[in-house]
Amino acid sequence: MTNLLKKLEGINVVPVVTLDNAKDAVPLAIALQAGGINAIELTLRTEAALDGIRAIKDANLGILLGVGTVINKGHVKACAEIGVDFIVTPGTTPTLIKAIAEAGVPAIPGISTTGEAVAMIEAGYDFVKFFPAEANGGIKALRAIGGPLTQLKFMPTGGINQGLVRSYLDVSSVVTVGGSWVADKGNLADKNWDAITENAKIAQSL
Numbered sequence: 001m002t003n004l005l006k007k008l009e010g011i012n013v014v015p016v017v018t019l020d021n022a023k024d025a026v027p028l029a030i031a032l033q034a035g036g037i038n039a040i041e042l043t044l045r046t047e048a049a050l051d052g053i054r055a056i057k058d059a060n061l062g063i064l065l066g067v068g069t070v071i072n073k074g075h076v077k078a079c080a081e082i083g084v085d086f087i088v089t090p091g092t093t094p095t096l097i098k099a100i101a102e103a104g105v106p107a108i109p110g111i112s113t114t115g116e117a118v119a120m121i122e123a124g125y126d127f128v129k130f131f132p133a134e135a136n137g138g139i140k141a142l143r144a145i146g147g148p149l150t151q152l153k154f155m156p157t158g159g160i161n162q163g164l165v166r167s168y169l170d171v172s173s174v175v176t177v178g179g180s181w182v183a184d185k186g187n188l189a190d191k192n193w194d195a196i197t198e199n200a201k202i203a204q205s206l
């Protein structure tokens with residue numbers, strides 16, 4: 001997983017996006033890249049998601065292509081077939097982690113407790129998602145969970161906004177944070193790519 005971690009270092013925020021229209025995927029990815037963010041996490045929460053993910057893959061933009069809300073074997077298989085760069089899970093079960101291992105796709109498994117974090121260390125991971133970060137106690141909880149687990153790096157996600165990013169990035173175990181505000185629903189619906197580029201620039205400057 002170290003490779004993936006290295007690729008995400010220096011990216012302040014991985015935009016988490018739930019697409020309603022697959023046709024928006026490529027212009028969105030280009031808008032993020034124009035703002036200096038070379039990664040995206042598209043969630044598998046809509047019908048449009050897989051077509052959007054395929055469109056970004058086929059466009060060969062060089063953006064780090066992540067897929068979120070991966071919660072079953074079918075999702076993992078689809079990600080492996082498309083050849084995405086990484087999988088993100090909101091939470092992780094033994095069945096799911098086995099499917100991910102068998103598919104051989106890099107992943108950032110979601111955890112919210114110390115026990116789950118230890119289970120991911122057991123499974124061979126050194127980089128996990130802390131989700132839902134703010135609802136789970138935010139930075140205070142993240143520091144407490146990570147305290148004894150010095151080998152673990154984190155991508156906190158959930159409830160993190162522009163004002164909170166810097167304080168998360170200042171935690172030494174945090175590599176990057178996930179958040180939906182960079183490519184928010186309003187700007188996506190309006191196809192306001194310039195506004196999304198501007199949000200990305202701001203996120204990268206924090």
Ligand SMILES: O=C[C@H](O)COP(=O)(O)O
Nearest residue numbers: 016158159160179180181
């Ligand atoms: O499900 C929530 C997303 O992963 C992150 O969204 P949020 O940044 O709006 O909390």
Ligand SMILES: CC(=O)C(=O)O
Nearest residue numbers: 068069070088089090
């Ligand atoms: C929350 C998130 O990033 C996911 O659904 O995987």
